[in-house]
Amino acid sequence: MKVMNLKAKTVTIDGISALFILLFVYAALTKVxxxxxxxxxxxxxxxLNSYAKIIAITIPGIELLISLLIAIKQFQYYALYLAFSLMAVFSAYIVAILKFSPYVPCSCGGILQNMTWTQHLIFNMFFLGLGVAAILLYPKRPKNLL
Structure with missing residues (x-):
């Protein structure tokens, strides 16, 4: 098996980063x-009913913040961990809704609203995989965050 060279890793990481930015900006704007x-x-x-108001305000902000951090090379490595973590939380929520909830709310807006919850979970798992790939391919952890 051939080892990826640095340029290929960088292009792959940048592509995955762009996909996360598109996903999170689109999702945040749709929610707003x-x-x-x-x-x-x-x-x-x-x-989530007890926390609906605060979640409705904070989730789009978190999505936009992570997008911004991914776009800034100095923070990209850490932001990819945040993106992965947010997708993991969203996926856990979907699993909880599917397994334990008597009521399954509308999944989301925009182009993703036509997906079933199971399809949405598969979509999220794809992005979780992309997140893992980007983190593992990252050449080295930045030494100085600031």
Whole structure:
């Protein structure tokens, strides 16, 4: 098996980073543009109804912040961990909804709204895999964060 050279690793990491940025910016803007629907659907979730208002405000902000951090090379390595972690949390929520919730709320807005929850979970797992790949391919951990 051939080892990837540094240029190939960089191109792969940059491609994965771009996909995460597109995903998170799109998701955040969709939530912000249809904030009321997003908040109401969160409120219908038996797992999140007590926290719907704060979650509806913070999730788009977190998605945009992670996107910004991924775009800044100095923070990219750590931001990829954040992106992976956020996708893991979203995936755990989907599993909890599918396994334990008597009510399955509307999944999301935008182009992803046509997905079933199972398809959404598979989509998330794909991005989890991309996150792992980017982290493992990262040439070396930056020595100085600031």
């Amino acid at each position: 543009m249809d904030y009321q629907k997003f908040r109401i659907e969160l409120g219908k979730s038996p797992l």
